[in-house]
Amino acid sequence: MNIVFDFGGVLFRWHPPSFLARVWPHRVPDAEAGQAVAAQFFQQYAGDWGAFDQGLIGADEVIARIAARTGWLAAEVAQVVDAVADELQLLSPTVALIQDLKAAGHRLFYLSNMPEPYADHLERSHPLQQWFENGVFSGRVKQSKPGAEIYRIAIERFGVAPESCLFLDDHPANIEAAHAAGWQALHFTTADAVRPQLRERGLLGL
Structure with a gap:
């Protein structure tokens, strides 16, 4: 087989709600609260993150897009993007x-x-x-x-x-x-x- x-x-x-609770404790107090933030950040792996997944845009572009879409500071978005590798x-x-x-x-x-x-x-x-x-x-x-x-x-x-x-x-x-x-x-x-x-x-x- x-x-x-x-x-x-x-x-x-890879569990985005608990990941965000560790990386963004100021925004995400626990994994339960992380559910909604993860949905907004990763968009169910469509949208901005989906384009990043597909190699259609790079890290700088996905950070800029998420920041523009959500109003979160680009530096904070970059903190999450940079932390993914260690999360895996x-x-x-x-x-x-x-x-x-x-x-x-x-x-x-x-x-x-x-x-x-x-x-x-x-x-x-x-x-x-x-x-x-x-x-x-x-x-x-x-x-x-x-x-x-x-x-x-x-x-x-x-x-x-x-x-x-x-x-x-x-x-x-x-x-x-x-x-x-x-x-x-x-x-x-x-x-x-x-x-x-x-x-x-x-x-x-x-």
């Missing part, structure tokens, strides 16, 4: 899952919505080439999930059939798009939660 991992919220920590900490249970899937003989790939600066950071900081045969970052192909084109690009790059791929992603819209592209897919919440589903499919031993 070809198992394809999302990154944010799957292999790397490895989730050790997912690393263990990767190692177990590799040991079981599966081929592993990744498909991640990731602006180029953060993609560069992850490649420098982690042994992605040891864990994965290949992968697609949205910022480098100018497409993003859940758009159909990035799934087609991934299949072409991986050199595999869509039906042979099992996608693990934390966003239901991306799971639906994977199914529409002919992939198998599972909604990822935690590594511990997905393990039984992988065992049911015969992809992991007991």
Whole structure:
């Protein structure tokens, strides 16, 4: 089986409400309050941040756009943008899952919505080439999930059939798009939660 991992919220920590509560305590007192601020900042990964995800604009431009749209100071917006790379900490249970899937003989790939600066950071900081045969970052192909084109690009790059791929992603819209592209897919919440589903499919031993 070809198992394809999302990154944010799957292999790397990414929970915008709690992230903003840590970076912007003067604006976001706790994660609950962070829900509304995260929706305004990241726009559900559409709008300004969506263009950044797709590599259509750079960090300076996304900072300027968010500041102009929200009225927040550009320096404060830059503080958040600059803090994202450090926020993307490895989730050790997912690393263990990767190692177990590799040991079981599966081929592993990744498909991640990731602006180029953060993609560069992850490649420098982690042994992605040891864990994965290949992968697609949205910022480098100018497409993003859940758009159909990035799934087609991934299949072409991986050199595999869509039906042979099992996608693990934390966003239901991306799971639906994977199914529409002919992939198998599972909604990822935690590594511990997905393990039984992988065992049911015969992809992991007991």
